[in-house]
Amino acid sequence: MPAEFNRTPPKLLVLFDIDQTLLHTGGAGSRALKLAAEEVLGRPVDLDGMLYAGRTDLALIGEILQRAGLNPDDHPDLAHAIKLAFFRHLPVTLEESTKGRLMPGVPQVLDLLSRNGACLGLCTGNFRYSAFLKLSHFRLADYFAEGGFGDLYPDRADIARDAVRRCFRRFSLSLPPDRIILVGDTPEDVRAGQAVGARTVAVATGIFDEEALRAAGADLVFKDLSDAEGVVRALLPDD
Template sequence: MATRLVLWDIDHTLVDTRGFGWALFAEAFHQVTGVPLERQPRISGMTEPVIFRETARLHGLSTTREEFDAFAPVLAELHLRHSAELRERGHALPGAASVLAALGRVPGVRQTVLTGNIRATAHVKVAAYGLDRHLDLGIGAYGEESEDRAELVTLALDRAGCPASEAVLVGDTPGDVRAGLAGGVRVVAVATGRCGREELRSAGAEVVVPDLSAHDDIVRLIMNGQTGAVRQRSR
């Protein structure tokens, strides 16, 4: 069936904050816990509540949802306050804006985000690089809504009123891949983050592309599964 909904991961799929996003996380963590951030877990594919809890654990702290609920607005406020610096220090990944714009011209296709970020920081990040104009952020699914990314897939599908058979998830981590497969949607994995192609394939991705720069091919791949030159490049 034709694609009607595209679910985009944000970090290292659409944008790269070049470490500034983590610097803001560290500042929020310090403000809320009183403990300077000295260690970080391997965060690829985690949702924000899990990242907060695991980071706290590495610093000898035991936290509950209450502590995360205190942390989230501090993190959001820091992103809003430093949005200009976020824009200056980071960037949209090659091809991201072109792919989003091209898909936005396809009748009947809606695009949104499925991200481990909390809603407020997700909105700041995509707006910082001008990507929000192509996304229906109201139907997205966000990290504070579930620790399980597969549940976020179901949530986004429900909000969009779209069956899984007509949706595609695009992400850069094994967690993205597994979430998409568990949610019954087609997955396009992009090897633009910390995870290599073989790691993404091992998670179950049938198609792994090196990046979004071949935007015409990526659009065709997202819309109907035809890989063409993209598949050749991904081998």
Template sequence: MTSSVLTVGFDLDMTLIDSRPGIKACYQALSAETGVHIDSDLVITRLGPPLEDEMVNWFPAERIPDICARYREMYPTHAIAPTPAMRGAVAAVDAVHAAGGRAVVVTAKYEPNAKLHLKHLGIAVDAVIGDLWAEQKAVALREHGAGVYVGDHTGDVRGARAAGAVSVAVATGPCDEGTLRDAGADVVLTDLTEFPDWLAGHR
């Protein structure tokens, strides 16, 4: 779908929300329940890729589907309340709406849990599409006519480029400014507090 309406896609983890405290708490609870050691401090340094990609570091392959299902089941209890919005997140989404545009979240996170985060934090977006990573995100971005995609990971840059969208990267996650630029980001911002001014100039 193409659209003449400004549509901006946003990643979730480490873009709109600082999911580290909640994810750490959920991994700690999973570790306690299963008796399997998980270095939750290490886990939260590499957020972005799908859950399954992380779980293979701690559990044998045959257990991954059940463990991921259990983690997602535990997640609302342990991860929603401790997770704050990133600095500038609400204002960034508000800037899109103020410009007459639509804001959509496209994330690798399990969609029901992504929606819980946004509801808890009062971040009002127009659509949430979960369970998509890197180039897969381009499917949702194209479907919603997104001309801009904002994310913190090189996978987000790849998704934007695959969709033909402007890649706006924020250096608030595991990838630094140089890494994001090398991956092909069109714009790199320190954080989302810089986004409203960028958007005003972009339009």
């Protein structure tokens, strides 16, 4: 078991991105999205070259419709149908994936933060339902109860604002921005944290290296979270 620190830290809210920050689905998410789109549109869908990192599920479905020659604003019914089909396919593709894994140190970091008084939340481009499908598959769902998700907003900054509002309400918090931390693996996560005045922590476990994440303005950058105690000591406030 990870060691507990000999102090009781002040209240702190730590918001986590999911994909490539907490876990890697091994392609299960993109596979489920492709199957869902082909089921709804009734024809093959070419997703080659589509960028996933830092984007929202809402934006991805919009791009799929555009690639199919359809204006997403004119077809909310198709977007909704793809979303529901995605929810059906994702549990299957998660089970089928042989490359899915947790990112290094993640369970230990979550455990240490929880046992040292931090409130944990999510700030993710995933739809809420698919976010918890992924977290449940990797046995992380019990760490999280609230957050901001990609159901309503295509922009990560708006998701971060919603995450803070929801977590403050859920956990009865009233914290200054320097007691909010956002952890992610892309420059978009950094930008989202900056939009709410949070401390931004970036991990180079996705497609962006440490140099790119520092250039994006992250307050702290880690190669990964494998040094769980060191990471948590850096996150907890001193006073």
